[in-house]
Amino acid sequence: MKKIIIATKNKGKAKDFEALFGPLGYDVLTLHDVADDMDVEETGTTFEENALIKATALSERLQTMVIADDSGLEIDALDGRPGIYSARYAGEAKSDEANIDKVLEELVNVEELNRTARFVCAIAIASPNLESVTVRGTCEGIIAKERKGTNGFGYDPIFYVPSENKMMAELSAEEKGAISHRGNAIKKLSEHIAKLF
Numbered sequence: 001m002k003k004i005i006i007a008t009k010n011k012g013k014a015k016d017f018e019a020l021f022g023p024l025g026y027d028v029l030t031l032h033d034v035a036d037d038m039d040v041e042e043t044g045t046t047f048e049e050n051a052l053i054k055a056t057a058l059s060e061r062l063q064t065m066v067i068a069d070d071s072g073l074e075i076d077a078l079d080g081r082p083g084i085y086s087a088r089y090a091g092e093a094k095s096d097e098a099n100i101d102k103v104l105e106e107l108v109n110v111e112e113l114n115r116t117a118r119f120v121c122a123i124a125i126a127s128p129n130l131e132s133v134t135v136r137g138t139c140e141g142i143i144a145k146e147r148k149g150t151n152g153f154g155y156d157p158i159f160y161v162p163s164e165n166k167m168m169a170e171l172s173a174e175e176k177g178a179i180s181h182r183g184n185a186i187k188k189l190s191e192h193i194a195k196l197f
């Protein structure tokens, strides 16, 4: 089977990538499979920079093509926070539950009309002998007042997707891939790759 390596330790993200790449005949490998000891610091100031840092570090180590994803949630009423700090919003423990609690708390007095937000996903592809590329996908939604749904990961239980009339965490991995920031970024990446040949 063809293999694709994603420089991530996030199992939820890996599942999203499996739903996107599996049907194309790819086996998805992550840091847990290829470099479990690796912990790359996200020192960039944008999603794109951080995705590049993660993809380049692993590509240099393995001397092969690697993809990385840096993503997060931008909430308009919070001036775009948590943004690139989404994973660590409630502290270094990187707890999805604590992150959601913090967001709900900060929005407690914000009415539905003003709870607009978007998921952002930058994907970088790095390879020993090709120039690196980054693409960005987004997905617009509304932050709900409470959790609903058990699929997905991260902020999915509080992210309402108007076009589906469902929470992100109520979508299957395939349904999510069709509309998500990650799915949209992958579409852009494949368009870019198609242009190269």
Ligand SMILES: O=c1nc[nH]c2c1ncn2[C@H]1C[C@H](O)[C@@H](COP(=O)(O)OP(=O)(O)OP(=O)(O)O)O1
Residues within 6 Å of the ligand: 007, 008, 009, 010, 013, 042, 069, 070, 071, 072, 073, 086, 087, 088, 099, 119, 152, 153, 154, 155, 156, 168, 180, 182
């Ligand atoms: O589809 C998504 N559905 C819900 N939440 C999401 C999604 N996509 C990103 N997010 C949230 C999770 C985490 O709080 C942050 C990503 O942070 P980010 O640094 O890119 O990932 P991470 O540290 O979990 O794993 P890694 O850096 O090893 O890929 O945004």
Ligand SMILES: [Mg+2]
Residues within 6 Å of the ligand: 042, 087
């Ligand atoms: Mg991270």
